Structure formats: C-alpha cells, structure tokens
Amino acid sequence: AKPWAWPLSGEEYQRYSRQMIVPNFGIEAQLQLKAAKILIIGAGGLGCPAATYLAAAGPSHIGLVDGDVVEKSNLHRQFAHATSRVGQTKVSSAITFLKDLNPNVVYKAYETHMSTSNAEEIVREWDIVLDCTDHPTSRYLISDICILLGKRLVSASAFQKSGQMMVLNDPPGQGPCYRCIFPKPPPPESVVGCGEGGILGPVVGTMGVLQALETLKVITREAPPEKNMMLLFSGMAEMPFRSIRMRGKRKDCFACGEKPSLTLEGLQTSMDYVQFCGVRRPVSLL
Amino acid sequence: AKPWAWPLSGEEYQRYSRQMIVPNFGIEAQLQLKAAKILIIGAGGLGCPAATYLAAAGPSHIGLVDGDVVEKSNLHRQFAHATSRVGQTKVSSAITFLKDLNPNVVYKAYETHMSTSNAEEIVREWDIVLDCTDHPTSRYLISDICILLGKRLVSASAFQKSGQMMVLNDPPGQGPCYRCIFPKPPPPESVVGCGEGGILGPVVGTMGVLQALETLKVITREAPPEKNMMLLFSGMAEMPFRSIRMRGKRKDCFACGEKPSLTLEGLQTSMDYVQFCGVRRPVSLL
Amino acid sequence: MGEAMTSAAIPVVVEFSGGLEMLFADKQRLTLNVPATDKDNKPATIAYLVDYLCEEEMGDARKDLFVLDGHLRPGILVLINDADWELEGEEAYELQSGDNVLFVSTLHGG
Amino acid sequence: MGEAMTSAAIPVVVEFSGGLEMLFADKQRLTLNVPATDKDNKPATIAYLVDYLCEEEMGDARKDLFVLDGHLRPGILVLINDADWELEGEEAYELQSGDNVLFVSTLHGG
Numbered sequence: 001a002k003p004w005a006w007p008l009s010g011e012e013y014q015r016y017s018r019q020m021i022v023p024n025f026g027i028e029a030q031l032q033l034k035a036a037k038i039l040i041i042g043a044g045g046l047g048c049p050a051a052t053y054l055a056a057a058g059p060s061h062i063g064l065v066d067g068d069v070v071e072k073s074n075l076h077r078q079f080a081h082a083t084s085r086v087g088q089t090k091v092s093s094a095i096t097f098l099k100d101l102n103p104n105v106v107y108k109a110y111e112t113h114m115s116t117s118n119a120e121e122i123v124r125e126w127d128i129v130l131d132c133t134d135h136p137t138s139r140y141l142i143s144d145i146c147i148l149l150g151k152r153l154v155s156a157s158a159f160q161k162s163g164q165m166m167v168l169n170d171p172p173g174q175g176p177c178y179r180c181i182f183p184k185p186p187p188p189e190s191v192v193g194c195g196e197g198g199i200l201g202p203v204v205g206t207m208g209v210l211q212a213l214e215t216l217k218v219i220t221r222e223a224p225p226e227k228n229m230m231l232l233f234s235g236m237a238e239m240p241f242r243s244i245r246m247r248g249k250r251k252d253c254f255a256c257g258e259k260p261s262l263t264l265e266g267l268q269t270s271m272d273y274v275q276f277c278g279v280r281r282p283v284s285l286l
Numbered sequence: 287a288k289p290w291a292w293p294l295s296g297e298e299y300q301r302y303s304r305q306m307i308v309p310n311f312g313i314e315a316q317l318q319l320k321a322a323k324i325l326i327i328g329a330g331g332l333g334c335p336a337a338t339y340l341a342a343a344g345p346s347h348i349g350l351v352d353g354d355v356v357e358k359s360n361l362h363r364q365f366a367h368a369t370s371r372v373g374q375t376k377v378s379s380a381i382t383f384l385k386d387l388n389p390n391v392v393y394k395a396y397e398t399h400m401s402t403s404n405a406e407e408i409v410r411e412w413d414i415v416l417d418c419t420d421h422p423t424s425r426y427l428i429s430d431i432c433i434l435l436g437k438r439l440v441s442a443s444a445f446q447k448s449g450q451m452m453v454l455n456d457p458p459g460q461g462p463c464y465r466c467i468f469p470k471p472p473p474p475e476s477v478v479g480c481g482e483g484g485i486l487g488p489v490v491g492t493m494g495v496l497q498a499l500e501t502l503k504v505i506t507r508e509a510p511p512e513k514n515m516m517l518l519f520s521g522m523a524e525m526p527f528r529s530i531r532m533r534g535k536r537k538d539c540f541a542c543g544e545k546p547s548l549t550l551e552g553l554q555t556s557m558d559y560v561q562f563c564g565v566r567r568p569v570s571l572l
Numbered sequence: 573m574g575e576a577m578t579s580a581a582i583p584v585v586v587e588f589s590g591g592l593e594m595l596f597a598d599k600q601r602l603t604l605n606v607p608a609t610d611k612d613n614k615p616a617t618i619a620y621l622v623d624y625l626c627e628e629e630m631g632d633a634r635k636d637l638f639v640l641d642g643h644l645r646p647g648i649l650v651l652i653n654d655a656d657w658e659l660e661g662e663e664a665y666e667l668q669s670g671d672n673v674l675f676v677s678t679l680h681g682g
Numbered sequence: 683m684g685e686a687m688t689s690a691a692i693p694v695v696v697e698f699s700g701g702l703e704m705l706f707a708d709k710q711r712l713t714l715n716v717p718a719t720d721k722d723n724k725p726a727t728i729a730y731l732v733d734y735l736c737e738e739e740m741g742d743a744r745k746d747l748f749v750l751d752g753h754l755r756p757g758i759l760v761l762i763n764d765a766d767w768e769l770e771g772e773e774a775y776e777l778q779s780g781d782n783v784l785f786v787s788t789l790h791g792g
C-alpha cells in the first residue's frame with residue numbers, strides 16, 4: 001500500500017471540509033490551525049463557547065485553566081458543563097464535552113487558578129492565550145505573563161447585558177497590553193462580578209464565540225491588522241455593536257513600555273495582584 | 287408542612303439566579319420565559335447555539351424540527367451533536383445534549399423537514415418561532431405559516447464569513463414578513479448553501495447565539511421596538527457589525543399586505559415553494 | 573465651483589455585504605465620484621448608480637448576480653444611509669453628496 | 683451668531699457604555715450643548731466636560747464611580763469620535779462642535 005500522501009487524514013478532510021472551502025481559509029489555514037496550541041484561561045461563560053468553537057475547528061492542543069467546580073447556577077450560560085456533572089471540576093467537565101465533540105485535539109487540564117507562582121509554567125508552552133476570567137487581578141496577571149513570554153492575548157469580558165473584546169500584545173512586542181489600556185486598576189468598589197451582578201447567557205455567549213473567531217483570525221491571517229480595535233456590545237441597544245479604535249502601546253507602560261519595570265522574577269517573587277487591585281470595603285457602594 | 291409559596295422551585299431559583307439578578311430582567315422575565323413555548327426550525331449551525339442558550343435560560347417547552355442526521359462534517363460548528371452521535375437524527379442528538387444541560391424544559395422532537403403539509407400542525411402550538419434553516423424555500427414557507435398563524439419569527443442566516451438577523455411579523459400583524467423584505471426569491475444560481483460554499487463555525491455560532499438573545503428580548507420586553515432593525519455581520523471586517531433600518535410592511539405583500547393572497551388552505555393545497563424559488567440549472571454560475 | 577453642469581460629480585460611498593463584494597474585486601467599500609446627471613441630463617438616481625457600478629466598477633463577468641432584467645436582482649437589499657431604500661423612494665431616489673449606499677445580498681445558509 | 687462669547691455653546695453627543703449609563707438615569711446617549719468656555723474663559727476640554735457631566739447631568743450620588751481625585755476614575759476609557767482619547771490629547775482635548783464622546787467602563791466578568 002502506498003503511504004498516505006496528504007497533509008490531513010481522511011477523517012480530518014471530512015470533519016473540517018465546510019470551513020476549508022471558505023474562500024481564503026482553505027488547507028493553508030487548516031494546517032496553521034492544526035499546528036496551533038491554544039490556552040484558554042477560565043472555563044466559565046466565556047471559556048465554554050470559546051473552547052467549544054476552537055476545539056471544533058481542529059487545533060493541535062487546547063489547554064484549559066480553571067480552579068472551580070461546576071455549580072447549578074453556572075448552567076444557564078456554561079453549556080459545556082451539564083446537570084449530571086455538577087460538583088466536578090469545570091476543567092474535567094468541559095474536557096468530557098470537548099472530547100466527544102472533537103477527539104482529534106489533545107486537551108490539557110489545569111485544575112487550578114492562575115497565580116504568580118504557576119503562571120509562567122502554565123503559559124510558556126502555548127502559542128496564543130484567551131483571557132476568559134472574571135476579575136481584574138487575573139486580567140493584569142495574564143496580561144503581564146503574556147508580555148513576558150511574548151504571547152498574543154485575546155481578551156473578552158461580559159457583565160449583565162454588555163460585553164467587550166480586544167486583542168492584546170499583537171503582534172508580540174508591538175500591540176498594547178492590558179496595562180497600556182488600563183494602567184490603574186478600577187477602585188474595588190466598582191468591580192462587580194457576574195455572580196453578584198448577574199449576566200444574560202447569550203450576552204456572555206456572544207463574546208465567547210467572538211473570542212473564538214478572533215483567535216482563528218489571529219492564527220490564520222496573512223498580516224496583522226493596521227489598527228487596534230476594541231469591540232463593544234450592548235445587548236439591549238437598538239444598535240448593539242460598536243467598534244472603537246484603541247490606543248497603541250504606552251511608552252511608560254509598567255509591563256511593556258520602553259523601560260519596563262516588570263520582570264519574570266519580579267512577577268514570581270514580588271508582585272501582589274490582589275493588593276494592586278485592592279479589596280473591597282465591607283460595605284459596598286454599588 | 288406549609289405549601290411552597292414561591293412562583294419558582296428552589297432548584298429554579300438556584301439555576302436561574304444569575305440571570306434573574308440582571309437589572310430589568312428579574313422574576314417577571316423569568317416567569318414570562320417559564321410560560322414560553324419556543325419552536326426552533328433547524329438543528330444545525332444556527333439551531334445548536336440558539337437552542338442551547340434558550341434551553342439553558344428556562345422556557346416551558348422547546349420544539350426542534352429537522353429531518354437530517356448528524357454527519358461528521360457538521361461537527362465543526364454544530365456543537366450540540368457529538369462524534370459518538372454521528373448517524374443519529376439531529377433532533378434526537380440535540381435533545382440528548384439539551385436534556386442534560388437543563389432537564390426542566392419539555393423538549394418536543396419533530397424528526398422531519400417542514401413542508402406545506404405539516405407546517406400548520408407543527409407551528410400552531412408554539413408562541414415564537416426561530417428560522418434556523420438554510421434555504422430560501424424553507425424561509426418563505428416558515429414566514430408564510432408564521433403570518434397565517436400570527437407567530438413572531440426570529441430569522442437568521444449565515445454563509446462563509448457573514449451573517450444576518452432580523453425579527454419578522456413583530457408584533458404579529460404589524461411588522462414586515464420575509465416576503466415584505468424579499469418579495470421575489472433570488473435566482474437559484476445565486477443560492478449556495480453552507481455545504482457547498484462553506485461556513486466558519488464561530489460566524490454561524492455568533493448568529494445563533496444572537497438569535498437566542500433576540501428571542502429572550504422578544505419574550506420578556508415591555509414594549510415592541512420602534513424600528514425594525516436588521517443586523518449584518520461580516521466576520522473578517524475591521525468593524526464587523528452593522529445595524530440597518532428595515533422597511534415596514536409592504537402594502538401589496540402576497541402574504542401580509544392589505545389584500546393578501548395567501549390562505550392556510552392555499553398554502554396546504556396549491557403552494558409550491560420549490561417551484562417558486564426555482565431549481566438551479568445543472569451548470570452553476572457561481 | 574465653476575464647472576459645467578455636465579461634468580459635476582457626486583461623491584458617494586458604496587458598500588457591499590453578504591458576498592456581493594466578490595463581484596467587486598473583494599472590495600467592501602468604494603469611494604466614488606458619480607456623474608451628477610445621466611445621459612438624458614436627469615439627476616443621478618439609485619437606478620443610475622446600479623448601471624454605473626455594472627459598467628464602471630464591476631470586474632466580474634457575472635453581472636446577472638447583480639442586475640437582472642434591467643433591475644437589481646431579487647434578493648439584494650439597498651440601504652441608503654443605513655435605512656431601507658423603500659423609506660427613501662427606491663430606484664428613483666436621487667443621490668445626494670456624501671450618501672452611503674449599501675448593497676446587501678441575502679444569505680440563506682444556517 | 684451674534685451671541686457673546688461667554689454664552690456660546692458647543693453641541694456634543696455624549697454616550698455611555700459598560701454600565702456607566704446607570705449613573706445617568708439609564709440613558710445611553712445625551713445630546714448636550716456644553717458651554718464653549720470654562721469659568722476661566724478657557725476653551726472647554728474633556729476635563730471640563732467630565733466636571734460638567736458630574737455637576738449638571740449625573741442624577742446618581744455615586745460620583746466616585748465616575749470621578750476620583752479630580753480625574754476620571756481608573757477603568758474608564760474615553761473615545762472621541764470612536765478613537766481612544768490618547769490619540770487626541772486626553773483630558774486637554776478641546777471639544778469641537780459635533781464631537782461624539784463615549785465613556786466606556788471596563789467590564790471584568792466572564
């Protein structure tokens with residue numbers, strides 16, 4: 001028998017045929033995707049749809065980072081989990097689902113929250129990172145480690161009826177980081193999570209799916225975009241979407257500026273993201 | 287023991303708490319949703335995300351209509367199916383998934399394609415309809431039966447890197463129908479489906495999730511919107527979304543105009559949607 | 573300013589969505605100066621713009637995917653400044669300086 | 683037209699996103715005529731607009747969710763005509779007639 005002479009297996013041609021025939025996608029994009037290792041931090045309302053559509057599209061590896069277990073109150077928006085998996089870790093629950101959707105992908109489980117001590121070890125081996133977390137502390141930490149390790153970062157967030165998305169450190173070393181956009185953290189009194197303030201499922205779902213699309217674009221595009229854009233979503237508005245032009249790198253950025261103060265050693269030994277972002281006073285203003 | 291005095295069960299409060307605390311959603315919206323019967327026609331790239339987010343949010347009943355079986359080439363975008371369910375009907379595959387996500391909903395399976403002979407019987411018992419199909423023939427048929435039975439219709443479509451969404455016959459008898467917007471079908475040579483022209487998973491996924499959000503809005507809103515809007519999505523563009531203002535009802539509309547020619551009996555006995563939309567010539571122009 | 577009427581032009585932006593860009597060399601947006609009057613010296617309308625696009629801008633040979641029987645083919649919406657052209661007078665609408673005209677082809681897939 | 687400088691006003695549209703509308707009676711969009719000069723007779727800037735919004739338009743008592751230590755609170759982006767204000771000069775940018783100023787609060791949830 002002749003050796004198989006094609007770059008994809010017959011099963012892969014069958015599975016991915018409908019995206020491979022899209023103009024300007026094709027076999028080249030599929031092979032770029034097949035080589036890509038994608039890290040998704042957070043397996044909640046953003047992470048479920050983002051991981052689902054990315055896994056289905058056929059990357060080499062997907063890593064999932066989350067320290068939580070599935071609760072019933074997650075299920076109105078976190079569809080990669082299930083009633084029968086309440087109490088399991090979110091990472092193992094999601095991987096159960098993803099494996100049956102696409103068993104060709106290698107899934108790597110990190111059943112832990114990101115911290116200054118594990119961030120380098122977790123992020124180093126991946127090509128591109130998705131921030132699907134839900135607090136400023138993790139958003140600054142993830143941005144910082146992506147700057148230090150030269151990883152592009154697709155960042156989204158959602159709350160109640162609104163969502164936001166942007167691509168950071170893209171291309172690595174050139175695009176702005178999270179600190180360029182938000183040099184100071186918001187006062188802790190203004191930070192309310194989805195657990196406290198609520199969220200509509202399809203609002204966070206839309207943002208997670210768009211994060212997957214943006215990731216596919218970053219992996220398969222020919223050239224980086226000319227402008228740094230941010231997408232705003234107001235789920236109840238007559239015109240729900242708006243694209244705005246973000247600033248570029250901040251010259252004096254703590255993490256990525258001309259004379260950055262951030263180092264890998266500093267991150268691991270002396271950064272305190274909880275203190276940096278502050279802790280809410282007992283009586284909340286919101 | 288005192289009888290349970292609350293409008294939702296303890297399990298429901300727990301499951302839906304994160305959406306019930308969203309401002310202007312609350313218990314009223316949850317109860318409207320709990321009374322709603324939602325029919326989703328098509329369990330493919332649009333129907334999977336639409337059904338998932340709607341089922342998760344807690345309606346009374348969800349009906350799913352589709353005559354196809356799951357193929358491997360569906361799985362890059364149709365995440366409610368699974369590799370282990372290839373060969374099952376799409377409707378039974380999707381219901382397997384949805385039941386484990388939210389067992390509180392009653393799911394009704396229609397393992398068939400919509401036709402002039404079953405359309406009335408299928409659509410009559412539902413409150414609101416989602417068109418998640420993929421051909422003009424079904425789009426005209428679904429719009430016509432929704433006009434005849436007074437059902438609101440949330441319609442979306444997607445192809446390659448683009449998507450569109452609009453709400454039709456809303457409020458019933460007042461908003462435009464599909465024929466008001468597109469009185470004549472496109473020439474069959476210009477109609478290419480996702481099977482032939484391809485589709486990116488997160489593109490059709492975004493449209494399906496947005497269809498779910500629009501359905502939640504229609505079910506729970508206080509008053510209908512003042513304008514008929516259509517959402518356009520170009521997945522690869524710098525500004526990917528655009529909202530445009532649609533026309534209103536067409537006075538001479540065949541289905542919903544001042545002197546409509548369409549009747550329920552006529553639909554069942556003399557309408558031929560395949561002939562109306564035409565059949566492509568053997569050698570395609572596209 | 574001082575130009576003869578016949579050489580006056582109207583600046584408009586024409587955009588394509590839903591796949592029509594394929595007929596115009598994959599351009600989603602054209603910035604055009606359309607003659608202010610047609611050959612009969614009548615003000616340029618949308619009908620005129622459609623002809624103009626076919627003759628001057630469309631590289632693709634498949635003109636019947638844009639125009640059929642002398643009119644825009646069924647399944648294409650026209651939005652003038654983001655509102656359906658029905659709200660503006662359809663083919664007879666006279667182009668104004670700075671107008672944005674968007675042609676949207678219906679999608680059917682799902 | 684003939685009005686004294688001191689009473690001149692600049693028409694601007696101010697919009698809110700990401701939850702800030704809650705501080706402004708749930709309005710996503712305000713159409714304002716902002717005084718063209720501040721009390722020192724200097725041209726109205728974004729810094730002046732922020733003060734003006736606090737004093738004239740904000741019904742909510744939680745001013746520290748919008749302004750902190752005399753400046754816009756951290757975590758709020760300002761977009762002038764859909765571009766980051768850094769591209770325009772930040773707080774010192776002088777308002778122009780017809781400007782669209784969008785205030786966006788960061789969201790953190792997921």
Ligand SMILES: [Zn+2]
Pocket residue numbers: 176177178179180181249250253254255256257
């Ligand atoms: Zn930076």
Ligand SMILES: [Zn+2]
Pocket residue numbers: 462463464465466467535536539540541542543
């Ligand atoms: Zn009609």
